Amino acid sequence: MIGGLCQKTFAAPNSSLPEKAVPVTQFRAKPCAGLQGETTVPGDKSISHRALILAALAVGRTNITGILASDDVTHTSAALAAMGVSIGQKPDGMWHVDGVGIGGMREPDQVLDMGNSGTGARLLMGLAAGHTFTTNFTGDASLVQRPMSRVATPLEIMGATVLCRSGDRMPLSVTGPQAPIPIAYDVPVPSAQVKSAVLLAGLCAPGETEVFEAQATRDHTERMLARFGAEITAVPENGGVRITLVGQPELIPTDITVPGDPSSAGFLMVAATVIPNSNVRISGVGMNPLRIGLLDTLMEMGADIRIENPRDEGGEPVADLVVKSANLHGISVPAARAPSMIDEYPILAMAAACATGTTTMAGLAELRVKESDRLAAIGDGLAACGVQSTSAQDSLTIHGAGGPPPGDGTVHSHFDHRIAMGFLVLGLAAKAPVEIDDGEAIATSYPGFAEHFGSLGADIQEVS
Ligand code: S3P
Numbered sequence: 329m330i331g332g333l334c335q336k337t338f339a340a341p342n343s344s345l346p347e348k349a350v351p352v353t354q355f356r357a358k359p360c361a362g363l364q365g366e367t368t369v370p371g372d373k374s375i376s377h378r379a380l381i382l383a384a385l386a387v388g389r390t391n392i393t394g395i396l397a398s399d400d401v402t403h404t405s406a407a408l409a410a411m412g413v414s415i416g417q418k419p420d421g422m423w424h425v426d427g428v429g430i431g432g433m434r435e436p437d438q439v440l441d442m443g444n445s446g447t448g449a450r451l452l453m454g455l456a457a458g459h460t461f462t463t464n465f466t467g468d469a470s471l472v473q474r475p476m477s478r479v480a481t482p483l484e485i486m487g488a489t490v491l492c493r494s495g496d497r498m499p500l501s502v503t504g505p506q507a508p509i510p511i512a513y514d515v516p517v518p519s520a521q522v523k524s525a526v527l528l529a530g531l532c533a534p535g536e537t538e539v540f541e542a543q544a545t546r547d548h549t550e551r552m553l554a555r556f557g558a559e560i561t562a563v564p565e566n567g568g569v570r571i572t573l574v575g576q577p578e579l580i581p582t583d584i585t586v587p588g589d590p591s592s593a594g595f596l597m598v599a600a601t602v603i604p605n606s607n608v609r610i611s612g613v614g615m616n617p618l619r620i621g622l623l624d625t626l627m628e629m630g631a632d633i634r635i636e637n638p639r640d641e642g643g644e645p646v647a648d649l650v651v652k653s654a655n656l657h658g659i660s661v662p663a664a665r666a667p668s669m670i671d672e673y674p675i676l677a678m679a680a681a682c683a684t685g686t687t688t689m690a691g692l693a694e695l696r697v698k699e700s701d702r703l704a705a706i707g708d709g710l711a712a713c714g715v716q717s718t719s720a721q722d723s724l725t726i727h728g729a730g731g732p733p734p735g736d737g738t739v740h741s742h743f744d745h746r747i748a749m750g751f752l753v754l755g756l757a758a759k760a761p762v763e764i765d766d767g768e769a770i771a772t773s774y775p776g777f778a779e780h781f782g783s784l785g786a787d788i789q790e791v792s
Contacts, residue, residue, distance in 0.1 A: 354791040355748070355767040355778065357755025359732070362605030362653075363784040369593045371396035371586035372614050373773050374520070375548050375644065377404050377447050379584045381455060382556050383425035384413040384433075385531065386579035392423040394586035399772045400445035407452055410436040411463075430531050430576060435461035439499065442467045444699060444743070444772045447521055449498070450479045454525030456502040457488035458532025466499040470699050470743050470769075476500055479525045482513045486529050508533035510575055513540070517694065518667045520545035523571070527553065527560075533575040542568040545667045546618045551643045555582055587614035587646045591671045592774050594622045595749050598675045599781070600651035601631045602682040602757040608651050608784060615645040621669025622676060623649075629656040629683060656683035658728050663691025670694060673724070674750035677706045681715040682757050683728035693722035699769070700742035709751050712737030713762055736760035745769040749777055756786050763791060 376396040381404065383390035395401065405415050405423075412434035414426040433455070442449040442465060449465055453476070456463035466472065477496035484490055487505030492498065510533040515522050523539050527549055530537025550571055553560045559574035593613045600606040615638065627633060632654040638647040656679055669676070673695055680687035695702040703719045710717045714734030716727040735758025741748035748767045755762030767790075770777045778788040 351768070352766045353768050354763055354765055355752060356761050356763045356789055356791045357752040358761045358787040359735070359758060360603050360756040360786050363600050363603055363608050363781075363786060364606065365784045366609040366611065367596070367780065367784060368611050369588040369596065369613065370398065370774060372589040373398065373400060373591070374447060374546060375552070375586045375614070376401045377451060378524070378548050378552050379586060380405050380408060380415065380425060381451055381528065382552050382579060383581065383584070384408045384427050385430050386427035386556055386581045387429045388427060388581040390425045390427060390581040390584065392425065392584045392586065393421070395423050396586065396589065396773070398775050399443055400448060403441065403443040403445050404448035404452065407436070407440040407442065407448065410438060410440060427579065427581060430579065431458065433459050436463055439464040439466050442471060444468050444470055444769060446471060446474055446699070450476070450521040450525050451528060453479050453483060453490070453502050454528035457483040457486060457504050457529040458508050459504040460506055462501050462503040464499065464501045472498045475697055478517060478519060478522050482511065482522065482526045483529055485509070485511050485513070486526075486533065488529070504532070510535040510537045512538035515539060515541050518543040518545050520549070524549040527571070527573050530573050530575050531558070531577070535575055537573045537575060539571045540565065540568060541571070542566070543664070543667050544569045544618055546616060548616070548644070552584075555584070555643045556580060583642075585642045587641055587644050588612045589773070590614045590616070590619045590622070593649065594672045594675045595753055595774070595777070597622070597626060597631070597633060597649065597651050598679045599753045599756055599786070601626060601633070601654050601656065602679060604653050606651070606653045609648060610651065611648045612646055613649055615647045617645070618668050621665045622672035625659070625661055625665065625669065625676060626656075626679060628659050629679065629687075630654050631656065656728070658683045658685030658687040661687065661689040666691040666694070671746060674702055674706055674746040675753060677710065677717070677724065677726055678750050678754045678757070680726040680728055681710060681713070681733045681754060682731065684730040685728055687726045687728065689724045691722060692724060696721075698744070700744035700747060702744065702747065705740065705742050705744060705747045709739035709747065712739050713751070713754055713758060732757055732759045734759055735762045738763045738765060741766050741769060743769045745772045745774065749774060752788050756781070756788070
């Protein structure tokens with residue numbers, strides 16, 4: 329942190345620390361006799377955020393199909409609208425964005441509320457750092473606890489001023505410099521959000537901005553920047569990747585199709601694997617090599633998943649998946665795989681709970697600072713459902729039940745969508761139902777989750 333600026337306490341105008349305002353909704357998942365049918369999953373969350381942001385920076389209209397209409401993405405589109413971008417939706421679901429060009433945003437009148445979305449917040453901080461005005465950010469009760477210095481630090485090196493409340497947390501403000509400085513930055517934690525924030529600020533800087541990642545993370549920003557006509561290269565280096573972006577391009581509008589989210593597909597993949605008598609086809613799932621660590625891991629554990637019809641859609645690999653029930657065995661999941669499945673450990677834990685033998689997972693330090701402390705939430709939830717596990721600061725060991733785990737527990741979701749959905753899947757595979765104390769957060773990434781599973785034969789209901 330330059331000058332320790334992010335250590336200062338800062339109260340953004342017109343904002344107070346948000347309390348969770350939404351009602352609590354309990355859900356119960358009952359043991360399931362089998363999932364059957366064909367389905368798709370909602371659009372990729374990461375790609376949806378990026379599509380809106382890059383379309384906003386292009387000159388002219390971009391049409392986007394398949395965008396994820398979830399709470400997180402809605403917060404990003406509302407923030408862009410508050411910065412002067414016109415965004416609309418046609419009756420057929422297609423979104424259109426009238427971009428204002430690089431550096432063309434206007435200062436928002438109000439604090440930008442990013443809800444639960446770490447991705448929306450961190451990417452837009454990068455965007456804001458490229459503009460000379462001040463942008464204030466806040467979020468919900470979970471987001472205001474998450475660390476922001478990882479993004480503030482490189483943005484300050486680029487010349488922005490970032491003022492956070494104590495603990496480097498939101499509410500915070502970003503004021504861009506007159507002329508952002510193009511930098512070469514080694515990202516200290518594997519984080520696509522940090523990488524993307526630097527690249528978005530670099531769009532406004534003259535000259536070349538470089539980012540080095542020791543471990544490659546999802547490259548949706550790079551792929552999409554290239555698609556919008558930016559000059560960007562990614563070169564392997566020492567087991568990692570060096571990305572170079574030429575600043576101040578004119579981004580050219582392009583039509584975008586958002587593939588199905590492999591992270592959302594992960595819940596179906598695990599459910600159809602661990603619930604006997606299942607056979608599910610999931611069409612149009614994103615197969616970006618930096619996102620499919622869960623698929624590799626499940627295959628290694630003995631899953632029966634066929635990849636069909638691989639294709640390219642708008643610069644991203646996509647395929648259909650056919651998943652059938654299988655008996656899983658425990659394995660050791662290497663730390664090096666973590667970036668390619670960082671959001672999938674909650675659902676992998678449920679697969680491990682049903683497997684025969686022990687599964688160990690390493691390299692999980694980042695799980696402590698997600699929408700909740702996911703290592704703690706998984707351990708507590710598994711214990712409530714009769715499954716043994718142990719965790720250390722950055723690892724997790726699960727002793728599988730070798731079939732349906734006991735279930736019959738109530739799990740705290742900690743307002744974390746992936747914890748909530750993971751334990752509902754466990755309830756479908758368990759001997760007795762599992763309840764979660766609050767499923768409201770599911771809408772941040774997978775609206776209609778319960779109904780969707782219901783259409784394949786699952787019984788997931790709100791508890792009144
Ligand atoms: C995301 C990056 C990951 C991931 C998050 C989405 C993105 O976060 O956990 O859900 O879209 O860039 P980190 O960058 O913190 O690893």
